[in-house]
Amino acid sequence: MPAKKMTIDKLAGMTKRGFDRIDERFDRVDERFEKIDERFENVNARLDVIEGDLKEIKEEKVRPIDFEDLKSRVELLEKKAGIIS
Secondary structure: OOOOOOOHHHHHHHHHHHHHHHHHHHHHHHHHHHHHHHHHHHHHHHHHHHHHHHHHHHHHOOOHHHHHHHHHHHHHHHHHHOOOO
8 A cells, every 4th residue: 555645735734633622722721720710719808808807806806914914903803802703
């Protein structure tokens, strides 16, 4: 059986089909990245909420040294008032 002769047109067609398949794969990859971007946006929004909550907690929290100071003052007042705690 004689070997088929490769022509420029056949080679160009093969190259085009190869690039077309690659384009299709890149389109699928782009779709996946868009979905991943959406998920990251959701994660960022959730982290923003958590960050805000933590800021509120930090602002409302009593420092341990302040707590101990207030506790000792209350104990002293209770002792002077004759209150048993």
